[in-house]
Amino acid sequence: MSVVSRRVALQVLATGGLGAVAAGTRARASDSEANPKPRADAVSMLFDSTVCTGCKACVVACTDANNLPPDTKMSGGIWQMPVELNSETKNIIRLYKDPAKPENFAFVKQQCMHCLDPGCVAACPFHALHKGEKGVVAWDGSLCIGCRYCEVACPFDIPKFEWEHFNPKIVKCEFCNHRLKEGLEPGCTTVCPTGAVIFGKREDLLAKAKERIAQEPNRYYEKRVYGEKDAGGTQVLYLAGVSFKSLGLPDVPQSSIAHYATYAHRMLYRWMLLPLAIYAVLAAVLRRRWKEHSIAAAREEAATGLKDQL
Amino acid sequence: MNASGQMRVNVWQRGVAIYDARLMTKSMYGLIGLALIGFTIAALRMYMGLGKFSGMTDVYAWGIWKTFNVMTLTALGSGGLSVGIATWVFNRTRLHVVMRTAMVTSLILYTTGLIGILVDIGRPWNAYWLLMPWKWNMHSAMLEIMVCMPLYAFVFLAFENVPTVLGRIEYFGRQATRERLRRWTPWLRAIYPYMVAGAYLLPIMHQSSLGALMLAAGPKVHPLWQSQLLPLLYVLQAGICGFAFVIVALLTSCAYWSRPLDREVLGELGASMGILTLVWAVLRIVDVAVRGQIATALSLDFFSILFLSEFLLTLVPAVILLAPEARSDPRTLFHMTMLILIAGMAYRFIPTTVAYQPGAATFYFPSVAELFIAIGLISLAIIGYLVAVTCFGVLPAPASEWYELAEYWRRAAPSRKLNEHGYPVDD
Numbered sequence: 001m002s003v004v005s006r007r008v009a010l011q012v013l014a015t016g017g018l019g020a021v022a023a024g025t026r027a028r029a030s031d032s033e034a035n036p037k038p039r040a041d042a043v044s045m046l047f048d049s050t051v052c053t054g055c056k057a058c059v060v061a062c063t064d065a066n067n068l069p070p071d072t073k074m075s076g077g078i079w080q081m082p083v084e085l086n087s088e089t090k091n092i093i094r095l096y097k098d099p100a101k102p103e104n105f106a107f108v109k110q111q112c113m114h115c116l117d118p119g120c121v122a123a124c125p126f127h128a129l130h131k132g133e134k135g136v137v138a139w140d141g142s143l144c145i146g147c148r149y150c151e152v153a154c155p156f157d158i159p160k161f162e163w164e165h166f167n168p169k170i171v172k173c174e175f176c177n178h179r180l181k182e183g184l185e186p187g188c189t190t191v192c193p194t195g196a197v198i199f200g201k202r203e204d205l206l207a208k209a210k211e212r213i214a215q216e217p218n219r220y221y222e223k224r225v226y227g228e229k230d231a232g233g234t235q236v237l238y239l240a241g242v243s244f245k246s247l248g249l250p251d252v253p254q255s256s257i258a259h260y261a262t263y264a265h266r267m268l269y270r271w272m273l274l275p276l277a278i279y280a281v282l283a284a285v286l287r288r289r290w291k292e293h294s295i296a297a298a299r300e301e302a303a304t305g306l307k308d309q310l
Numbered sequence: 311m312n313a314s315g316q317m318r319v320n321v322w323q324r325g326v327a328i329y330d331a332r333l334m335t336k337s338m339y340g341l342i343g344l345a346l347i348g349f350t351i352a353a354l355r356m357y358m359g360l361g362k363f364s365g366m367t368d369v370y371a372w373g374i375w376k377t378f379n380v381m382t383l384t385a386l387g388s389g390g391l392s393v394g395i396a397t398w399v400f401n402r403t404r405l406h407v408v409m410r411t412a413m414v415t416s417l418i419l420y421t422t423g424l425i426g427i428l429v430d431i432g433r434p435w436n437a438y439w440l441l442m443p444w445k446w447n448m449h450s451a452m453l454e455i456m457v458c459m460p461l462y463a464f465v466f467l468a469f470e471n472v473p474t475v476l477g478r479i480e481y482f483g484r485q486a487t488r489e490r491l492r493r494w495t496p497w498l499r500a501i502y503p504y505m506v507a508g509a510y511l512l513p514i515m516h517q518s519s520l521g522a523l524m525l526a527a528g529p530k531v532h533p534l535w536q537s538q539l540l541p542l543l544y545v546l547q548a549g550i551c552g553f554a555f556v557i558v559a560l561l562t563s564c565a566y567w568s569r570p571l572d573r574e575v576l577g578e579l580g581a582s583m584g585i586l587t588l589v590w591a592v593l594r595i596v597d598v599a600v601r602g603q604i605a606t607a608l609s610l611d612f613f614s615i616l617f618l619s620e621f622l623l624t625l626v627p628a629v630i631l632l633a634p635e636a637r638s639d640p641r642t643l644f645h646m647t648m649l650i651l652i653a654g655m656a657y658r659f660i661p662t663t664v665a666y667q668p669g670a671a672t673f674y675f676p677s678v679a680e681l682f683i684a685i686g687l688i689s690l691a692i693i694g695y696l697v698a699v700t701c702f703g704v705l706p707a708p709a710s711e712w713y714e715l716a717e718y719w720r721r722a723a724p725s726r727k728l729n730e731h732g733y734p735v736d737d
Contacts, residue, residue: 010345010734086368123526125453126439126446143439146432149452151371153526157668160368161432163361168432250669252529262449265519265542275511282399282507289398290503296403305731306709309324309410310473310502 034255036232037115037170042135043175044202044207045189047109049240049247050219052196054093054107058188062091062111062227065176065187085110087162089187090173096247106240108247109197111187112158112173113227114235115258122258123153129170135235136175144170153261155231155252175235202235209239231255319678322407322572322706329715331567333700338358341689341696348686351679352429359560360432363679368665370674372430374684377662379426381520383688384459385544386651387419388552390467391513395549396582398506404575407706411563412556413470414704418694420463422687427456429683451522458516466509472498481734488734518545524661525565532665534606534617539597540661546590547654550624553583554651559695561644563705570708573638580637580647587650594621613665620660623653 036252060080063070070080071088082089091111098104114137121137128144139159146168150159161232162168176186184190189199198205209225217223217240224269226238231252240247253260268274324552355363366373389412397405401654407657428434439445440456447453476495480488524531537543557579564571598607598617607617635641663674676684718731727735 030726086469100523104523119526119528122447123447123452124447125450125456126436141433143436143445144433144438145436146434147430147452147456148371149450149523149526150431151368152523152530152666153528155528157369161371162359163358163368166357168359238418248669250529257526257528260528260538261451261522263536264525265449265451265454265522266542269454276517278514279507279511282510283504285399286503286507289401293403294499301530304709305729306324306712307733309406309477309703310470 011140015201017182033228034118034232034259036256036259038116038202038233038235039135041133042116042202042235043180043234044199044200045175045186046200046205047104047197047236047238048209048212049108049238049242050109050195051194052093053194054095056093057191057193058109058197059089059091059093061187061191062173063089065179066090079143085158085160085172087160087169087171089160089167090171095240095250098242098246103198104242105243106247107196108238108240108249110248111188111236112175113156113231114173114175115231115256116233116235117256117258119153119155119257119261120150120159121232122262123149125149129159133179134180136177136180137172138174138177139170139172141169146170153257155250202237205237209237212239228256232259315461320570320572321708322575323709324712325477325703325705326405326711326715327478327703327706328567328700328705329718331700333696338693339698341693344689345686345693348683348689352683352686355429355679355683358635360430363677363683365675365677365680367497367674369668369672370663370717372662373674373680374663374676375426375680375687380686381523381662381689382425382655383419383691384423384657385517385548385551385654386555387416387423388513388517389556390416390470390549390552391510391517392549392552392582392586393556393579394470394506395510396553398577400582401651402578402582404578407572408556408560408575408579410474410702410704411560411706412469412552413467413530414474414698414702415555415559415695416473416552416693417463417467418698418707420459420467421694422691423691424463425459426684426687427459451519451526451701453574454519455516455523457519458512458519462509462512462516463519466512466724467503469505470509474698477703478701485736488736512639514547518542520544520658524666530666530668531661532613532667533601533603534598534613535661535665535706536615537597537601539593543590543594543597544658546586546593547657550583550587550590551651551654551658553579553586554647554654557583557643557647558651560706561640561647563699567699567705568710569705571640571642572706575706576640576643577634580631580643582632582649583650584628584631584637587624587631591621591625591628592623616656616660616664620656623649624657676720 032089059082063080068090069088071082071086072078072080074081074083080272082092090304091109094108094110096106096108103288109268114135118131118137121131125143125147126143129137129150130140148161150170151161159170159172161170179186185199189197206228208227213220213223220239221242222240226244227234227236231254238249245251301307322661351363360366364373387622393405393409393412396402397409476491479491483491521540524536524540525538528536557576560576563569598604607614627649630636631646636646712732719726720728729735
């Protein structure tokens with residue numbers, strides 16, 4: 001009996017092993033996920049820091065378009081003055097000053113980057129955050145349990161949580177999804193007076209950004225488009241006359257963080273083969289041990305009168 | 311125990327309740343008070359939002375309820391997994407006698423951890439999606455944990471603890487109840503090995519997923535901790551902490567209630583823990599080396615010192631415990647195990663909070679209310695443990711203790727009829 005069960009266990013183990021190899025092969029075949037391709041209809045925003053005057057019209061437009069309460073904490077309730085993205089602010093303009101030469105400064109616009117393969121979407125347990133039409137990363141409150149894993153998983157620290165509310169929402173730029181559906185542009189790109197932020201299809205804007213660098217290479221400090229490959233690529237693209245890092249755009253891997261985060265998980269749980277194999281081995285071993293234990297316990301009880309304790 | 315009924319002292323033979331201990335002591339009232347304070351604040355938090363009751367921010371979105379009460383303390387509650395695998399799978403039959411301690415501490419720490427999650431999540435009423443697999447994100451480690459952890463605690467781990475409860479019912483229950491139990495027993499014994507196999511598979515799954523959680527934080531976690539091996543290192547560390555916590559619980563309980571120590575069993579636990587710790591340490595250092603972080607590890611900045619102390623506090627005690635003389639001395643065993651336990655908890659906690667460095671220059675420290683809720687949960691765990699060891703046959707003892715228990719009841723309740731082996735006689 002024990003020989004048979006050992007053979008069964010070995011067979012199960014071997015099958016599990018083959019499954020794992022097969023899973024590995026499949027994963028290698030679809031390795032593109034580390035460098036995700038944008039979908040054909042992917043919308044995009046191109047922000048050129050060298051054009052931005054810091055007028056913050058886009059901040060107000062965003063609040064209007066999304067029916068958000070203006071954040072007036074800094075100004076003592078007088079005017080809208082958000083200092084950072086928060087649960088009332090999906091879009092903000094920030095100032096960078098060169099610490100050595102304060103006359104050198106630049107503005108940066110901060111909102112959700114709409115990654116091609118977003119960390120938040122991979123992390124979210126119930127697809128409350130999902131990549132929807134046109135590649136927009138949107139939030140569905142009916143599925144959200146408020147675990148805030150999206151905040152941990154976002155390399156850009158974008159999703160914000162309503163800490164003061166008993167029924168809190170996750171707040172972040174959703175590319176004015178409701179306006180896109182009506183054929184309108186997002187609030188921020190509609191109002192920008194200098195064209196520092198423009199709206200379009202990702203492939204068009206990426207080409208346009210590269211063209212600008214080619215035409216005026218000295219205007220752009222890093223001579224590359226932030227968001228083309230960063231974090232596996234994002235749908236919001238940046239050009240800047242200073243280093244991206246100084247503007248608060250972090251040094252992130254040039255491949256998808258979601259891919260990195262879920263790689264082990266996808267390998268280990270493919271078709272549930274590995275867990276099933278582990279269970280089969282454990283169950284086979286335990287069945288045998290249980291028989292041995294029952295015999296030993298019965299012998300013990302016969303000898304001492306003390307019953308088996310499990 | 312020999313066939314003749316002759317008893318050896320200092321050999322653990324069965325779990326026997328601390329029947330002569332007073333449960334409602336002053337410290338018990340203190341613990342109940344702390345638990346009540348914690349739960350009152352938790353109730354207010356449900357009504358008034360998380361912001362006022364915690365030091366969490368959008369930058370540090372996870373506080374100690376998740377990172378300590380769940381990610382760290384359920385590692386301590388993994389004795390049911392690691393002692394269980396040593397006992398049943400690796401056939402260390404001497405360890406059967408400490409299994410109840412392991413399973414009870416696991417159940418208690420998992421239960422309080424799960425209450426912690428419930429207090430922590432912002433929209434707990436949406437948790438019913440857990441019952442609808444077609445809504446699951448199968449790639450999310452968080453989903454895996456949320457499905458797997460309650461399933462383990464309330465089905466498989468609870469099942470493992472059923473015999474302990476049945477033992478009490480058999481001892482104190484009415485005749486009819488006992489007869490009904492006897493009808494269920496064969497059924498329970500038939501599924502036992504299959505349920506226990508599940509009770510080992512599930513914690514392997516979710517304890518590794520707890521490590522996988524931090525993979526999503528990517529570059530936000532310091533490179534000395536961020537690694538694709540996090541899931542493996544986390545589950546191994548859970549096994550180590552499980553052994554360590556069972557050893558510490560046994561040693562402190564036996565000292566407190568003057569129970570004799572079984573050096574052989576404790577040594578066996580220490581040896582298993584030591585071996586597992588060495589495996590972990592080799593993987594940990596090889597992982598750091600392969601990722602080219604040795605220079606970072608030796609740079610002696612804050613994180614390097616943190617890493618080195620965490621690593622050496624794990625490795626050195628494990629090496630010391632390789633010597634049988636060290637393991638069989640309860641004092642050395644206790645001190646070395648405490649070091650391993652502290653370092654193990656540090657390894658589980660650091661990547662979530664200390665080595666978690668988001669972009670914004672800000673800082674997380676739990677607020678007073680947050681600490682009170684965490685302390686309330688820990689108090690509840692201690693209350694649970696005290697109730698378990700005084701009311702159920704959990705803590706291991708020589709068989710003589712079992713007969714003394716019978717003597718105690720013959721004196722305290724002469725109407726109870728117990729046979730010569732200390733079991734109630736059928737009417």
